[in-house]
Amino acid sequence: MGDVNPDFIQPTEYRPNPTSTIEAKEIPVIDISSASDEVIAEIKEACEKWGFFQVVNHGVPLKKREIAELAARKFFGLSMEEKKKVRRDEENPLGYYDSEHTKNVRDWKEIFDFTVQDPTLIPASHEIGDDEIKELRNQWPDYPPEFRVACEEYTQEMVKLSFKLLELIASSLGVPADRLSGYFKDHASFVRINYYPPCPYPDLALGVGPHKDSGALTVLAQDDIGGLEVKRKMDGAWILVKPIPDAYIINVGDVIQVWSNDKYESVEHRVKVNPDKERLSIPFFFNPSHYVMVKPLNELIDKQNPAKYREYNYGKFYTTRRLSDFKKLNVENIQVLHFRIQE
Numbered sequence: 001m002g003d004v005n006p007d008f009i010q011p012t013e014y015r016p017n018p019t020s021t022i023e024a025k026e027i028p029v030i031d032i033s034s035a036s037d038e039v040i041a042e043i044k045e046a047c048e049k050w051g052f053f054q055v056v057n058h059g060v061p062l063k064k065r066e067i068a069e070l071a072a073r074k075f076f077g078l079s080m081e082e083k084k085k086v087r088r089d090e091e092n093p094l095g096y097y098d099s100e101h102t103k104n105v106r107d108w109k110e111i112f113d114f115t116v117q118d119p120t121l122i123p124a125s126h127e128i129g130d131d132e133i134k135e136l137r138n139q140w141p142d143y144p145p146e147f148r149v150a151c152e153e154y155t156q157e158m159v160k161l162s163f164k165l166l167e168l169i170a171s172s173l174g175v176p177a178d179r180l181s182g183y184f185k186d187h188a189s190f191v192r193i194n195y196y197p198p199c200p201y202p203d204l205a206l207g208v209g210p211h212k213d214s215g216a217l218t219v220l221a222q223d224d225i226g227g228l229e230v231k232r233k234m235d236g237a238w239i240l241v242k243p244i245p246d247a248y249i250i251n252v253g254d255v256i257q258v259w260s261n262d263k264y265e266s267v268e269h270r271v272k273v274n275p276d277k278e279r280l281s282i283p284f285f286f287n288p289s290h291y292v293m294v295k296p297l298n299e300l301i302d303k304q305n306p307a308k309y310r311e312y313n314y315g316k317f318y319t320t321r322r323l324s325d326f327k328k329l330n331v332e333n334i335q336v337l338h339f340r341i342q343e
Protein backbone atom coordinates (compact mmCIF):
# COMPACT_ATOMS: atom_id res chain seq x y z
CA MET A 1 0.00 0.00 0.00
CA GLY A 2 3.11 2.25 -0.32
CA ASP A 3 3.55 5.91 0.72
CA VAL A 4 1.19 8.00 2.81
CA ASN A 5 -2.01 8.11 0.86
CA PRO A 6 -4.39 10.85 2.02
CA ASP A 7 -7.41 8.53 1.61
CA PHE A 8 -6.26 6.61 4.69
CA ILE A 9 -5.61 9.55 6.99
CA GLN A 10 -8.04 9.71 9.88
CA PRO A 11 -9.29 13.09 11.10
CA THR A 12 -7.27 14.21 14.14
CA GLU A 13 -9.96 13.27 16.64
CA TYR A 14 -10.07 9.69 15.35
CA ARG A 15 -6.33 9.09 15.17
CA PRO A 16 -5.16 6.28 17.36
CA ASN A 17 -2.48 6.66 19.96
CA PRO A 18 -0.07 3.86 18.98
CA THR A 19 1.68 3.71 22.34
CA SER A 20 -1.30 3.60 24.67
CA THR A 21 -2.85 0.21 24.94
CA ILE A 22 -5.27 -0.17 27.79
CA GLU A 23 -5.95 -3.87 27.95
CA ALA A 24 -9.10 -4.27 29.92
CA LYS A 25 -9.19 -7.23 32.17
CA GLU A 26 -12.80 -6.30 32.72
CA ILE A 27 -14.20 -7.25 29.30
CA PRO A 28 -15.91 -10.42 30.48
CA VAL A 29 -14.86 -13.89 29.36
CA ILE A 30 -17.82 -16.23 29.68
CA ASP A 31 -17.85 -20.02 29.64
CA ILE A 32 -20.99 -20.97 27.72
CA SER A 33 -20.75 -24.74 28.09
CA SER A 34 -24.08 -24.57 29.91
CA ALA A 35 -27.08 -22.24 29.72
CA SER A 36 -27.36 -21.97 33.49
CA ASP A 37 -28.90 -19.00 35.30
CA GLU A 38 -25.37 -17.90 36.25
CA VAL A 39 -24.25 -17.84 32.63
CA ILE A 40 -27.36 -15.89 31.62
CA ALA A 41 -26.69 -13.40 34.42
CA GLU A 42 -23.08 -12.98 33.24
CA ILE A 43 -24.29 -12.31 29.70
CA LYS A 44 -26.80 -9.75 30.94
CA GLU A 45 -24.15 -7.89 32.87
CA ALA A 46 -21.67 -7.99 29.98
CA CYS A 47 -24.25 -6.68 27.52
CA GLU A 48 -25.33 -3.89 29.85
CA LYS A 49 -21.88 -2.78 30.83
CA TRP A 50 -19.80 -3.38 27.71
CA GLY A 51 -21.88 -4.50 24.76
CA PHE A 52 -18.92 -6.87 24.24
CA PHE A 53 -17.74 -10.14 25.76
CA GLN A 54 -15.63 -13.16 24.84
CA VAL A 55 -16.88 -16.73 24.96
CA VAL A 56 -14.96 -19.93 25.69
CA ASN A 57 -16.18 -23.56 25.72
CA HIS A 58 -18.47 -22.52 22.88
CA GLY A 59 -18.53 -25.86 21.06
CA VAL A 60 -16.88 -24.72 17.80
CA PRO A 61 -14.18 -27.25 16.85
CA LEU A 62 -10.81 -25.46 16.80
CA LYS A 63 -9.75 -27.45 13.75
CA LYS A 64 -12.48 -25.87 11.59
CA ARG A 65 -11.35 -22.41 12.57
CA GLU A 66 -7.70 -23.22 11.91
CA ILE A 67 -8.44 -24.65 8.48
CA ALA A 68 -10.49 -21.57 7.51
CA GLU A 69 -7.80 -19.19 8.79
CA LEU A 70 -5.06 -20.99 6.90
CA ALA A 71 -7.06 -20.97 3.66
CA ALA A 72 -7.76 -17.25 4.16
CA ARG A 73 -4.07 -16.46 4.66
CA LYS A 74 -3.25 -18.36 1.47
CA PHE A 75 -5.91 -16.40 -0.42
CA PHE A 76 -4.66 -12.98 0.71
CA GLY A 77 -1.12 -14.08 -0.15
CA LEU A 78 -2.08 -14.48 -3.83
CA SER A 79 -1.14 -11.88 -6.42
CA MET A 80 -3.43 -8.88 -6.77
CA GLU A 81 -4.25 -10.08 -10.28
CA GLU A 82 -5.50 -13.40 -8.91
CA LYS A 83 -7.49 -11.81 -6.07
CA LYS A 84 -9.13 -9.35 -8.40
CA LYS A 85 -10.66 -12.22 -10.35
CA VAL A 86 -13.23 -12.38 -7.54
CA ARG A 87 -13.40 -8.66 -6.96
CA ARG A 88 -16.70 -7.19 -5.92
CA ASP A 89 -18.36 -4.46 -7.96
CA GLU A 90 -21.44 -2.24 -7.90
CA GLU A 91 -23.50 -5.19 -9.16
CA ASN A 92 -22.24 -7.81 -6.73
CA PRO A 93 -21.07 -6.61 -3.32
CA LEU A 94 -19.58 -10.02 -2.43
CA GLY A 95 -16.02 -11.18 -2.94
CA TYR A 96 -12.65 -9.46 -2.64
CA TYR A 97 -11.99 -5.74 -2.26
CA ASP A 98 -9.47 -3.44 -0.72
CA SER A 99 -11.13 -0.08 -0.62
CA GLU A 100 -13.73 -0.06 2.10
CA HIS A 101 -14.50 3.25 3.75
CA THR A 102 -15.77 3.66 7.30
CA LYS A 103 -17.15 7.14 7.96
CA ASN A 104 -15.65 8.31 4.67
CA VAL A 105 -12.02 7.40 5.40
CA ARG A 106 -10.41 4.43 3.70
CA ASP A 107 -9.68 1.43 5.91
CA TRP A 108 -6.19 -0.13 5.89
CA LYS A 109 -7.26 -3.64 4.98
CA GLU A 110 -8.27 -6.14 2.37
CA ILE A 111 -11.54 -8.02 2.63
CA PHE A 112 -13.29 -11.11 1.38
CA ASP A 113 -17.07 -11.22 1.96
CA PHE A 114 -19.52 -14.08 1.46
CA THR A 115 -23.06 -14.72 2.61
CA VAL A 116 -24.28 -17.78 4.47
CA GLN A 117 -27.34 -18.44 2.35
CA ASP A 118 -26.53 -18.61 -1.33
CA PRO A 119 -28.37 -16.76 -2.74
CA THR A 120 -29.22 -14.24 -0.02
CA LEU A 121 -32.21 -12.00 -0.64
CA ILE A 122 -32.00 -8.26 0.01
CA PRO A 123 -33.79 -5.16 -1.32
CA ALA A 124 -32.56 -4.12 -4.77
CA SER A 125 -32.16 -0.52 -3.64
CA HIS A 126 -32.25 1.60 -0.54
CA GLU A 127 -35.12 3.70 -1.95
CA ILE A 128 -38.23 3.57 0.20
CA GLY A 129 -41.13 2.40 -1.94
CA ASP A 130 -38.95 0.33 -4.25
CA ASP A 131 -40.03 -3.19 -3.28
CA GLU A 132 -37.81 -5.03 -5.72
CA ILE A 133 -35.70 -7.78 -4.14
CA LYS A 134 -32.39 -8.99 -5.50
CA GLU A 135 -30.30 -12.10 -5.01
CA LEU A 136 -26.75 -11.88 -3.76
CA ARG A 137 -24.50 -14.71 -4.91
CA ASN A 138 -21.10 -15.66 -3.61
CA GLN A 139 -17.99 -15.52 -5.77
CA TRP A 140 -15.44 -18.17 -4.83
CA PRO A 141 -11.80 -18.03 -5.89
CA ASP A 142 -10.11 -20.97 -7.64
CA TYR A 143 -7.14 -20.67 -5.26
CA PRO A 144 -6.51 -22.01 -2.78
CA PRO A 145 -8.75 -24.89 -3.89
CA GLU A 146 -9.85 -25.73 -0.35
CA PHE A 147 -10.98 -22.16 0.36
CA ARG A 148 -14.69 -22.56 -0.33
CA VAL A 149 -15.26 -25.73 1.68
CA ALA A 150 -13.14 -24.43 4.55
CA CYS A 151 -15.21 -21.24 4.67
CA GLU A 152 -18.55 -23.02 4.37
CA GLU A 153 -17.79 -25.54 7.08
CA TYR A 154 -16.58 -22.85 9.45
CA THR A 155 -19.67 -20.78 8.73
CA GLN A 156 -22.02 -23.60 9.68
CA GLU A 157 -20.37 -23.55 13.10
CA MET A 158 -20.85 -19.78 13.33
CA VAL A 159 -24.56 -20.18 12.58
CA LYS A 160 -24.93 -22.79 15.33
CA LEU A 161 -23.06 -20.65 17.83
CA SER A 162 -25.06 -17.56 16.90
CA PHE A 163 -28.42 -19.27 17.48
CA LYS A 164 -27.12 -20.48 20.83
CA LEU A 165 -26.03 -16.95 21.77
CA LEU A 166 -29.34 -15.55 20.57
CA GLU A 167 -31.13 -17.84 23.01
CA LEU A 168 -28.86 -16.83 25.85
CA ILE A 169 -29.37 -13.15 25.06
CA ALA A 170 -33.17 -13.55 24.80
CA SER A 171 -33.16 -15.26 28.20
CA SER A 172 -30.99 -12.50 29.62
CA LEU A 173 -33.64 -9.98 28.51
CA GLY A 174 -36.32 -11.95 30.35
CA VAL A 175 -38.15 -13.19 27.23
CA PRO A 176 -38.45 -16.86 26.15
CA ALA A 177 -35.18 -18.34 24.83
CA ASP A 178 -36.66 -18.89 21.35
CA ARG A 179 -38.30 -15.45 21.18
CA LEU A 180 -35.90 -14.03 18.56
CA SER A 181 -35.12 -17.08 16.41
CA GLY A 182 -38.04 -16.54 14.00
CA TYR A 183 -36.48 -13.30 12.73
CA PHE A 184 -33.62 -15.34 11.23
CA LYS A 185 -35.58 -17.73 9.02
CA ASP A 186 -34.02 -16.35 5.82
CA HIS A 187 -31.17 -14.62 7.57
CA ALA A 188 -29.01 -12.19 5.62
CA SER A 189 -25.90 -13.10 7.62
CA PHE A 190 -22.48 -12.82 6.08
CA VAL A 191 -18.87 -13.54 6.86
CA ARG A 192 -16.11 -11.04 6.29
CA ILE A 193 -12.49 -12.06 6.30
CA ASN A 194 -10.41 -9.03 7.20
CA TYR A 195 -6.72 -9.03 6.30
CA TYR A 196 -4.77 -6.08 7.71
CA PRO A 197 -1.32 -5.73 6.12
CA PRO A 198 1.43 -4.09 8.20
CA CYS A 199 0.95 -0.32 8.05
CA PRO A 200 3.87 2.15 8.00
CA TYR A 201 1.81 4.93 9.62
CA PRO A 202 -0.24 3.33 12.41
CA ASP A 203 -0.61 6.72 14.08
CA LEU A 204 -2.54 8.13 11.12
CA ALA A 205 -4.56 5.25 9.68
CA LEU A 206 -6.95 2.66 11.09
CA GLY A 207 -7.73 -0.88 9.97
CA VAL A 208 -11.40 -0.06 10.53
CA GLY A 209 -12.54 3.38 11.64
CA PRO A 210 -14.92 3.79 14.59
CA HIS A 211 -18.29 2.20 13.83
CA LYS A 212 -21.14 0.13 15.24
CA ASP A 213 -22.25 -3.15 13.71
CA SER A 214 -25.69 -2.87 12.17
CA GLY A 215 -26.92 -6.47 12.48
CA ALA A 216 -28.08 -8.42 15.51
CA LEU A 217 -24.88 -10.06 16.73
CA THR A 218 -21.27 -10.27 15.64
CA VAL A 219 -19.17 -13.35 16.39
CA LEU A 220 -15.54 -12.52 15.75
CA ALA A 221 -12.43 -14.68 15.54
CA GLN A 222 -9.22 -12.68 15.84
CA ASP A 223 -5.68 -14.00 15.63
CA ASP A 224 -3.00 -13.37 18.26
CA ILE A 225 -1.88 -9.91 17.05
CA GLY A 226 -4.55 -7.71 18.61
CA GLY A 227 -5.85 -4.37 17.36
CA LEU A 228 -9.59 -4.39 18.06
CA GLU A 229 -10.53 -1.64 20.50
CA VAL A 230 -13.87 -1.07 22.16
CA LYS A 231 -15.14 2.26 23.40
CA ARG A 232 -15.70 1.87 27.12
CA LYS A 233 -19.21 3.07 27.95
CA MET A 234 -18.17 4.49 31.30
CA ASP A 235 -15.65 7.04 30.04
CA GLY A 236 -15.25 6.69 26.27
CA ALA A 237 -11.69 5.32 26.55
CA TRP A 238 -10.55 2.91 23.80
CA ILE A 239 -9.89 -0.50 25.34
CA LEU A 240 -7.95 -3.23 23.55
CA VAL A 241 -9.74 -6.58 23.35
CA LYS A 242 -7.11 -9.05 24.41
CA PRO A 243 -6.59 -11.97 22.03
CA ILE A 244 -7.43 -15.25 23.77
CA PRO A 245 -6.67 -18.43 21.79
CA ASP A 246 -9.82 -20.22 20.62
CA ALA A 247 -12.20 -17.63 22.12
CA TYR A 248 -14.80 -15.69 20.13
CA ILE A 249 -15.56 -12.03 20.68
CA ILE A 250 -19.27 -11.29 20.75
CA ASN A 251 -20.88 -7.91 20.41
CA VAL A 252 -24.50 -6.88 20.21
CA GLY A 253 -25.35 -4.88 17.12
CA ASP A 254 -27.90 -2.18 16.40
CA VAL A 255 -30.77 -4.65 15.98
CA ILE A 256 -30.42 -5.99 19.52
CA GLN A 257 -30.12 -2.44 20.79
CA VAL A 258 -33.52 -1.68 19.27
CA TRP A 259 -35.15 -5.00 20.27
CA SER A 260 -33.98 -4.45 23.84
CA ASN A 261 -35.24 -0.84 23.78
CA ASP A 262 -31.76 0.36 24.79
CA LYS A 263 -31.27 -2.11 27.63
CA TYR A 264 -28.29 -3.27 25.59
CA GLU A 265 -26.28 -0.92 23.44
CA SER A 266 -24.42 -1.49 20.20
CA VAL A 267 -21.00 -0.18 21.16
CA GLU A 268 -18.54 1.65 18.97
CA HIS A 269 -15.31 -0.13 18.11
CA ARG A 270 -12.34 0.30 15.78
CA VAL A 271 -9.23 -1.54 14.67
CA LYS A 272 -5.68 -0.29 15.03
CA VAL A 273 -3.05 -1.39 12.56
CA ASN A 274 0.34 -2.81 13.31
CA PRO A 275 3.57 -1.38 11.81
CA ASP A 276 5.29 -4.78 11.57
CA LYS A 277 2.76 -7.56 11.56
CA GLU A 278 -0.18 -8.57 9.46
CA ARG A 279 -3.42 -9.44 11.24
CA LEU A 280 -6.39 -11.61 10.31
CA SER A 281 -9.88 -11.43 11.77
CA ILE A 282 -13.09 -13.16 10.75
CA PRO A 283 -16.32 -11.53 11.88
CA PHE A 284 -19.59 -13.38 11.35
CA PHE A 285 -22.44 -10.88 11.11
CA PHE A 286 -25.65 -12.53 12.24
CA ASN A 287 -28.37 -10.54 10.51
CA PRO A 288 -32.17 -10.98 10.46
CA SER A 289 -34.12 -11.76 7.29
CA HIS A 290 -34.39 -8.74 4.99
CA TYR A 291 -38.16 -8.39 5.48
CA VAL A 292 -38.00 -8.18 9.28
CA MET A 293 -39.38 -4.97 10.73
CA VAL A 294 -37.15 -4.13 13.68
CA LYS A 295 -38.73 -2.51 16.73
CA PRO A 296 -38.55 -2.76 20.51
CA LEU A 297 -39.97 -6.07 21.80
CA ASN A 298 -43.52 -5.66 23.08
CA GLU A 299 -42.65 -7.50 26.29
CA LEU A 300 -40.09 -4.85 27.14
CA ILE A 301 -42.27 -1.79 26.74
CA ASP A 302 -45.08 -0.40 28.83
CA LYS A 303 -46.38 2.97 29.99
CA GLN A 304 -43.31 3.61 32.14
CA ASN A 305 -40.92 2.36 29.44
CA PRO A 306 -42.32 3.44 26.10
CA ALA A 307 -40.72 2.32 22.83
CA LYS A 308 -37.65 4.39 22.06
CA TYR A 309 -37.59 3.56 18.34
CA ARG A 310 -39.91 3.63 15.37
CA GLU A 311 -39.89 0.37 13.46
CA TYR A 312 -37.63 0.05 10.44
CA ASN A 313 -37.12 -2.50 7.72
CA TYR A 314 -33.89 -4.42 8.25
CA GLY A 315 -33.13 -4.93 4.55
CA LYS A 316 -33.54 -1.25 3.69
CA PHE A 317 -31.35 -0.24 6.58
CA TYR A 318 -28.68 -2.68 5.47
CA THR A 319 -28.68 -1.52 1.84
CA THR A 320 -28.54 2.12 2.89
CA ARG A 321 -25.59 1.38 5.17
CA ARG A 322 -23.71 -0.42 2.43
CA LEU A 323 -23.97 2.53 0.08
CA SER A 324 -21.13 4.26 1.86
CA ASP A 325 -18.80 1.24 1.82
CA PHE A 326 -17.63 1.87 -1.70
CA LYS A 327 -16.76 5.49 -1.86
CA LYS A 328 -16.67 8.75 -0.07
CA LEU A 329 -20.11 10.18 0.41
CA ASN A 330 -21.06 13.64 1.41
CA VAL A 331 -23.74 12.50 3.81
CA GLU A 332 -23.54 10.99 7.24
CA ASN A 333 -23.98 7.24 7.39
CA ILE A 334 -27.41 6.09 8.50
CA GLN A 335 -27.62 5.01 12.14
CA VAL A 336 -30.42 3.54 14.25
CA LEU A 337 -30.35 6.89 15.98
CA HIS A 338 -32.34 8.16 13.00
CA PHE A 339 -35.26 5.97 14.10
CA ARG A 340 -35.13 7.14 17.67
CA ILE A 341 -38.35 8.64 19.02
CA GLN A 342 -37.63 12.08 20.45
CA GLU A 343 -38.40 12.28 24.15
Ligand SMILES: O=C(O)CCC(=O)C(=O)O
Nearest residue numbers: 194208222228271281283
Ligand atom coordinates in the same frame (compact mmCIF):
# COMPACT_ATOMS: atom_id res chain seq x y z
O1 LIG B 1 -10.97 -6.88 12.91
C1 LIG B 1 -11.62 -6.76 13.94
O2 LIG B 1 -11.17 -7.13 15.03
C2 LIG B 1 -12.99 -6.14 13.93
C3 LIG B 1 -13.54 -5.83 12.58
C4 LIG B 1 -14.86 -5.13 12.64
O3 LIG B 1 -15.21 -4.48 13.59
C5 LIG B 1 -15.80 -5.25 11.50
O4 LIG B 1 -15.39 -5.80 10.44
O5 LIG B 1 -16.97 -4.81 11.66
Ligand SMILES: [Fe+2]
Nearest residue numbers: 211212213269
Ligand atom coordinates in the same frame (compact mmCIF):
# COMPACT_ATOMS: atom_id res chain seq x y z
FE1 LIG C 1 -17.36 -4.07 13.56
